[in-house]
Amino acid sequence: MSQSKQLRLGAFMRPVSIHTGAWRYPGSIPDANFNFPAIKSFIRKLEAAKFDAFFMADHLAVLNMPMNALKRSHTVTSFEPFTLLSALAAVTEHVGLMATASTTYDQPYHIARRFASLDHISGGRAGWNIVTTSNPDAALNFGLDEDMDHDERYARAREFHDVVTGLWDSFADDAFIRDVDSGIYMDPTRMRALAHKGKYLSVRGPLNIARPVQGWPVIIQAGASDAGRQLAAETAEVVFAAGGSLEAAKSFYADVKGRARAFGRNPDHLKILPGAFVIVGDTVEEARAKRAHLDSLVHYDSGIGSLNSALNFDVSGFDPDGPLPEIPPSNASQSARDRIVTLAAREGLSIRQLAARTGSYGGLAMVGTPKTIADDMERWLYEQGSDGFNIMFPYLPAGLDDFVDKVVPELQRRGLFRTEYEGATLRENLGLPRPANRFFEQHAQAAE
Numbered sequence: 001m002s003q004s005k006q007l008r009l010g011a012f013m014r015p016v017s018i019h020t021g022a023w024r025y026p027g028s029i030p031d032a033n034f035n036f037p038a039i040k041s042f043i044r045k046l047e048a049a050k051f052d053a054f055f056m057a058d059h060l061a062v063l064n065m066p067m068n069a070l071k072r073s074h075t076v077t078s079f080e081p082f083t084l085l086s087a088l089a090a091v092t093e094h095v096g097l098m099a100t101a102s103t104t105y106d107q108p109y110h111i112a113r114r115f116a117s118l119d120h121i122s123g124g125r126a127g128w129n130i131v132t133t134s135n136p137d138a139a140l141n142f143g144l145d146e147d148m149d150h151d152e153r154y155a156r157a158r159e160f161h162d163v164v165t166g167l168w169d170s171f172a173d174d175a176f177i178r179d180v181d182s183g184i185y186m187d188p189t190r191m192r193a194l195a196h197k198g199k200y201l202s203v204r205g206p207l208n209i210a211r212p213v214q215g216w217p218v219i220i221q222a223g224a225s226d227a228g229r230q231l232a233a234e235t236a237e238v239v240f241a242a243g244g245s246l247e248a249a250k251s252f253y254a255d256v257k258g259r260a261r262a263f264g265r266n267p268d269h270l271k272i273l274p275g276a277f278v279i280v281g282d283t284v285e286e287a288r289a290k291r292a293h294l295d296s297l298v299h300y301d302s303g304i305g306s307l308n309s310a311l312n313f314d315v316s317g318f319d320p321d322g323p324l325p326e327i328p329p330s331n332a333s334q335s336a337r338d339r340i341v342t343l344a345a346r347e348g349l350s351i352r353q354l355a356a357r358t359g360s361y362g363g364l365a366m367v368g369t370p371k372t373i374a375d376d377m378e379r380w381l382y383e384q385g386s387d388g389f390n391i392m393f394p395y396l397p398a399g400l401d402d403f404v405d406k407v408v409p410e411l412q413r414r415g416l417f418r419t420e421y422e423g424a425t426l427r428e429n430l431g432l433p434r435p436a437n438r439f440f441e442q443h444a445q446a447a448e
Contacts, residue, residue, distance in 0.1 A: 010389070018275075019294060022396065023074040036084075043092055050419065053098045054097055058101070061137035081101075082118060089122035094125075096218070097122055098128075103130055104133040104157075113207065119214055124425030126426070130220065161235045168216050168217075175190035176210055192440075221236035224242050229256050238270075241272055241274040242363060250384055271430060276377075281369060288367055295360045311327050323350060
């Protein structure tokens with residue numbers, strides 16, 4: 001087939017591996033999730049391979065799981081994203097720097113300043129993953145007794161996005177004239193106060209930092225519920241989708257891009273990247289053996305803890321070898337719950353089997369040779385299941401090395417992935433336009 005399309009590849013790097021057994025795998029760095037020299041070496045390898053972005057998830061609490069599971073988790077301690085990404089910006093030049101920041105427990109002025117600063121420090125490589133936090137333990141860390149209602153979290157997130165992007169537009173790109181002779185540093189006619197008063201937020205502005213290099217850092221979103229899909233269609237430029245079957249992915253792809261088109265957006269300006277857990281072997285059998293060994297390192301206490309957390313319902317008292325009971329809806333992440341319930345029904349899995357799958361990784365997995373993995377990625381790209389993938393490495397550093405040294409060259413040989421970066425900013429490398437300033441550029445165009 002004609003190779004006119006290319007994959008976008010992000011690297012999911014917080015935790016450095018999503019697999020509970022990763023830190024125990026032979027040859028792994030046990031403290032890789034909290035080891036700056038190691039993480040610095042990882043991002044440099046990703047940049048040498050021309051990855052689009054290094055992505056950090058975030059949590060605002062120690063994960064809500066039983067102590068028997070928590071004591072086995074390598075995610076119990078992690079760096080704060082902005083501190084780490086600012087440090088990594090100084091040792092890289094091209095790879096994007098994406099971080100999660102909550103619209104539920106943070107303030108838009110904080111978020112706008114942090115991402116604007118990161119975008120300037122990195123020369124235009126920042127991306128904001130908009131999330132609505134649903135961890136009940138996080139609520140307790142911010143003076144609340146319980147989470148905000150699911151749909152209300154998304155309504156606040158929509159308003160939050162408008163406020164943050166409005167703050168990024170506080171100054172025109174040419175506001176800072178810095179005329180040494182006249183002594184004029186900034187043109188006050190090129191500054192606007194946002195003066196926002198909405199249902200959830202009240203923010204005067206202006207932001208006390210120049211407009212970001214990219215205009216706005218790239219907007220990322222990861223919700224899969226109806227409210228999450230609509231938020232993505234209206235605001236996102238990258239969607240980190242939940243991995244599943246190709247048919248389900250094609251349905252999600254068509255739905256979100258269709259919503260974006262209905263909202264008046266160009267669907268090509270929204271890149272859908274499902275998470276893909278990738279294990280590489282010289283043969284399919286070798287890759288499967290690696291997966292089996294990795295999964296064997298997950299203790300049942302970890303698996304059942306992860307399962308309870310994902311379901312937001314304790315199934316510990318039910319027969320481990322029996323079926324999943326009826327799981328009531330909750331105020332937590334609906335997409336995670338629905339994905340597990342669907343998986344259990346589709347494959348007839350017992351609670352013990354679900355715990356093993358959830359404690360390891362139960363989403364989209366590509367386990368095979370460089371050729372079979374490239375075949376799968378090519379199929380997803382051309383059948384419109386995705387625009388690329390957010391790669392999850394099984395263990396570090398070997399899992400990352402296997403992908404970069406073996407899969408990336410195969411993708412490049414097929415013309416499916418770049419051999420050089422296209423531009424200097426994350427937007428340029430993702431093929432995304434620089435947004436107009438709502439206060440200045442649009443007004444200037446109207447005047448013309």
